[in-house]
Amino acid sequence: IYDAEEKCAVSKDGDASWFALPGVLLWEDFISAEEEAELVSHMDQSTWNLSQSGRRKQDFGPKVNFKKKKVRVGHFTGLPAQSCKLVERMHQEQSLKDFSPVEQCNLDYSPERGAHIDPHLDDTWLWGERLVTVNMLSDTTLTLSLQQGEAELHVAVPLPRRSLLVLSGPVRHTWKHAILRAHISQRRVCSTFRELSAEFLPGGAQAELGSQLLRTALTFTGVPL
Numbered sequence: 001i002y003d004a005e006e007k008c009a010v011s012k013d014g015d016a017s018w019f020a021l022p023g024v025l026l027w028e029d030f031i032s033a034e035e036e037a038e039l040v041s042h043m044d045q046s047t048w049n050l051s052q053s054g055r056r057k058q059d060f061g062p063k064v065n066f067k068k069k070k071v072r073v074g075h076f077t078g079l080p081a082q083s084c085k086l087v088e089r090m091h092q093e094q095s096l097k098d099f100s101p102v103e104q105c106n107l108d109y110s111p112e113r114g115a116h117i118d119p120h121l122d123d124t125w126l127w128g129e130r131l132v133t134v135n136m137l138s139d140t141t142l143t144l145s146l147q148q149g150e151a152e153l154h155v156a157v158p159l160p161r162r163s164l165l166v167l168s169g170p171v172r173h174t175w176k177h178a179i180l181r182a183h184i185s186q187r188r189v190c191s192t193f194r195e196l197s198a199e200f201l202p203g204g205a206q207a208e209l210g211s212q213l214l215r216t217a218l219t220f221t222g223v224p225l
């Protein structure tokens with residue numbers, strides 16, 4: 001189980017074993033109850049599209065083909081207006097001072113649909129170091145997993161309602177992450193914000209496209225795709 005205060009994983013059996021687990025940042029009460037209600041009510045005014053594993057989603061971001069490694073602005077009109085103050089607030093945290101998202105993905109999990117997300121790593125060709133998620137409507141648990149020879153390590157990261165989670169470093173690149181079906185007991189909505197990889201930043205091979213995507217994202221005039 002992840003211990004946010006000690007920034008380490010501790011054994012659930014209550015024995016003394018533990019290991020350091022860098023790269024998880026949890027910001028409790030990142031949004032207020034009023035903001036949470038407003039954000040979700042705004043999302044519910046747009047259509048939710050059925051996605052994999054019982055999830056529903058709304059996307060604000062460029063048109064991407066991860067297999068062919070192709071990206072273009074497409075119909076992207078920017079992140080939604082409601083996210084402007086969230087992104088500003090993120091900048092209060094030292095490690096997010098320069099966080100400029102180019103994509104927002106809203107996900108809607110419900111126990112009725114058996115919604116979950118299987119263990120995976122997020123793309124690293126287009127998306128950068130930090131994955132930032134705002135958790136809404138109910139508490140859940142993010143399950144990190146790492147194959148260690150024959151054994152598989154699991155770390156449960158408690159995600160309180162209204163908290164912000166940042167994954168970077170080893171928990172971004174080495175550990176897979178998942179939300180188990182068993183950890184969705186009520187409706188849960190989250191917004192995940194992603195930044196560009198070095199290839200799309202100044203000095204990178206696709207810097208021009210990257211700056212175009214950033215300009216579009218940060219207009220905060222977006223509608224879901």
Ligand SMILES: O=C(O)CCC(=O)C(=O)O
Nearest residue numbers: 107117122133179190192
């Ligand atoms: O629901 C979450 O918090 C995780 C979502 C996720 O891992 C993803 O969209 O890649």
Ligand SMILES: [Fe+2]
Nearest residue numbers: 120121122177
């Ligand atoms: Fe992910």
